[in-house]
Amino acid sequence: MEQNLISLLQSSVRLKELKQIHALIFKKYISFTPFFIKRLLHLSIVDYARLVFNQVPQPDQYLYCSFISAYSKLSLYAEAKKMFFLMHHDLARISCFAFSPALSSCASLMATSEGKQIHSLVINYGFGSNVFIQTTLIDFYAKTGDLGSAKQVFDEISVKDPASYNCLISGYSKSGEVLVARNLFDKMTERTIVSWNSMISCYAHNGHYTQALEIFERMQAVKCQPSEITLVTILSICAKLGDLEMGLRVRKLIENNKLCRNMIVSTALLEMYVKCGAVNDARREFDQMAQRDIVAWSAMIAGYAQNGRSNEALELFELMKSENVKPNDVTLVSVLSACAQLGSVEHGERIGKYIESRGFASNVYVGSALLDMYAKCGNIRKALQVFDQMTHKDIVSWNSMIGGLAANGLAEDAISLYMKMKEAEVKPNDITFTGLLTACTHAGLVELGLEFFKSMKSDHNIIPKVEHCACIVDLFCRSGRLEEAYKFICNMEMEPNVVIWGTLLSASRTYLNVELAERSVEKLLILEPENSGNYVLLSNIYASVGRWQEALKVRKLMKDRRIQKIAAYSWIEIEDKLHKFLVGDTSHPRFTEIYSVVDGLRLQMNWAGYTPNSDLPEEDFLYTDSS
DNA sequence: GTAGGGTTAG
Numbered sequence A: 001m002e003q004n005l006i007s008l009l010q011s012s013v014r015l016k017e018l019k020q021i022h023a024l025i026f027k028k029y030i031s032f033t034p035f036f037i038k039r040l041l042h043l044s045i046v047d048y049a050r051l052v053f054n055q056v057p058q059p060d061q062y063l064y065c066s067f068i069s070a071y072s073k074l075s076l077y078a079e080a081k082k083m084f085f086l087m088h089h090d091l092a093r094i095s096c097f098a099f100s101p102a103l104s105s106c107a108s109l110m111a112t113s114e115g116k117q118i119h120s121l122v123i124n125y126g127f128g129s130n131v132f133i134q135t136t137l138i139d140f141y142a143k144t145g146d147l148g149s150a151k152q153v154f155d156e157i158s159v160k161d162p163a164s165y166n167c168l169i170s171g172y173s174k175s176g177e178v179l180v181a182r183n184l185f186d187k188m189t190e191r192t193i194v195s196w197n198s199m200i201s202c203y204a205h206n207g208h209y210t211q212a213l214e215i216f217e218r219m220q221a222v223k224c225q226p227s228e229i230t231l232v233t234i235l236s237i238c239a240k241l242g243d244l245e246m247g248l249r250v251r252k253l254i255e256n257n258k259l260c261r262n263m264i265v266s267t268a269l270l271e272m273y274v275k276c277g278a279v280n281d282a283r284r285e286f287d288q289m290a291q292r293d294i295v296a297w298s299a300m301i302a303g304y305a306q307n308g309r310s311n312e313a314l315e316l317f318e319l320m321k322s323e324n325v326k327p328n329d330v331t332l333v334s335v336l337s338a339c340a341q342l343g344s345v346e347h348g349e350r351i352g353k354y355i356e357s358r359g360f361a362s363n364v365y366v367g368s369a370l371l372d373m374y375a376k377c378g379n380i381r382k383a384l385q386v387f388d389q390m391t392h393k394d395i396v397s398w399n400s401m402i403g404g405l406a407a408n409g410l411a412e413d414a415i416s417l418y419m420k421m422k423e424a425e426v427k428p429n430d431i432t433f434t435g436l437l438t439a440c441t442h443a444g445l446v447e448l449g450l451e452f453f454k455s456m457k458s459d460h461n462i463i464p465k466v467e468h469c470a471c472i473v474d475l476f477c478r479s480g481r482l483e484e485a486y487k488f489i490c491n492m493e494m495e496p497n498v499v500i501w502g503t504l505l506s507a508s509r510t511y512l513n514v515e516l517a518e519r520s521v522e523k524l525l526i527l528e529p530e531n532s533g534n535y536v537l538l539s540n541i542y543a544s545v546g547r548w549q550e551a552l553k554v555r556k557l558m559k560d561r562r563i564q565k566i567a568a569y570s571w572i573e574i575e576d577k578l579h580k581f582l583v584g585d586t587s588h589p590r591f592t593e594i595y596s597v598v599d600g601l602r603l604q605m606n607w608a609g610y611t612p613n614s615d616l617p618e619e620d621f622l623y624t625d626s627s
Numbered sequence B: 001g002t003a004g005g006g007t008t009a010g
Helices: A002-011 A015-028 A030-042 A046-055 A061-073 A077-090 A096-109 A112-124 A131-143 A147-156 A162-174 A178-187 A193-205 A209-221 A228-241 A244-256 A263-275 A279-288 A294-306 A310-322 A329-342 A345-357 A364-376 A380-389 A395-407 A411-423 A430-443 A446-460 A466-478 A482-490 A498-510 A514-527 A532-544 A548-560 A591-608
Strands: A570-574 A577-581
Touching (some): A002 A015, A002 A030, A015 A030, A015 A046, A030 A061, A046 A061, A061 A077, A077 A096, A096 A112, A112 A131, A131 A147, A131 A162, A147 A162, A162 A178, A162 A193, A193 A209, A263 A294, A294 A310, A294 A329, A380 A395, A430 A446, A430 A466, A482 A498, A498 A514, A498 A532, A532 A548
């Protein structure tokens, strides 16, 4: 009968059956209880196992130990840790197998003092020279950032195996001590695949991509076959570098060696394509995947959103929902970003409601993306509401709100929010100042803008970028202070770009300053000789002041250089269809209707400081002018 | 012990 009981227990997986067996054990075979509990734990039925355990009068160390391992495996680290100390409290002995799962649970919980307590118990119980436990100790100290202690344990090991090196290497990697990690790696006489991978990811995580690739080459040279983990790490380096060529080499390597292509490898490949701008290839990889988890879906949706293909991002999100895959915070951030790019109010609001009803908005990423979406869709009140309700705000949240206010023409609010940000002791960055300077430009606050610009360097140690300089030039230009704008450009610490000279040129046209127009065009013709707009503007300026000969000369120059004007289309969305038309174009079948909508919108857009998007897929157009 | 996805501006 007892043999039957064992085989019955081993064949049962359902809780209902197990409970029946439990009744039998409880009545007739009480000594089988520990065996029964271990079977439950093996099946990850921890809660019921715990209930049964609580009835056991004197559990032995092995039973406690089974719980600690099970909890740790199921990521129930707090429970694992509690069970360890309960065992220590109840028993005079501790199984040597209890220390490792307890220590790694403490590492995951960042429970430094309890981990140290366990360390002293290791010594008290005489396991101080057990290599397996020593390695877990190194890992614990490495993960909690106490590298001194990690090194100390490491030095105490008489015969060091690769695992102890590997733990220490990854510890130094996490705290950015790349050279120390490399030193250890070089000292190793025997390296496992994990050693190679750890060294590669050490370089990768600390931004030393070339060195990471060098280790990868060396690994192949000594005929150590890369694992899936190696490939994923290398692919993510290719993604960060935007190195499609290297990425494709890795893909060939996978194909030629028939290496396993699991979900993580495929997602890394997909991500590599996305970051190299090869979105269609990413989608092909996505479609070929046998299984897709939320990470794969999110990566593909983000891929579309990051490459300005918002419509496809939203379409894929719909497909994901139709396959009953639940979005998480990461997915929603990309979806929101897509809605923001489209300025699609209805879509955005629907997702906004979904997020708020499910409490996703408390996540900083989601909150920031949500308020940004509302701001970009013109609903500044809702944006402010989301911002105010965020319990934790980071630099991105503040920047998005400041930028949102600025873009919606609320310059004073943007500036006073910046004051609040400083009160909250959040350090501004270059993006903060882009928002602030935009606000000043829109409100014509020249002096304040200059003050902000100066404070970037002097108060915050932020080196202004070309964009910031462009704001200052715009600031001067809009208030007609062209000479100061020119002086500012000449004194810039970096090379002025097309935007800057272009700003000065168009201001020169407005204020009919021929001399500055000539100087701007001179620079612009070097920077972008193919742009017809520059020639046209200069020619128009000459014409406006009656210098016809020179106007004609510019036109002729343009003709000689075979430069053609490119037609600038505008577009509008009405009833889900896109319509596009040229300036002064009245030939569209629904011209009157469009014109009235456009005119109203244009006013709103100008006021909000928006520029219309121009890279729309061609096939979506209902109407295309052939001229 | 070593792997994959996210927000702001330009």
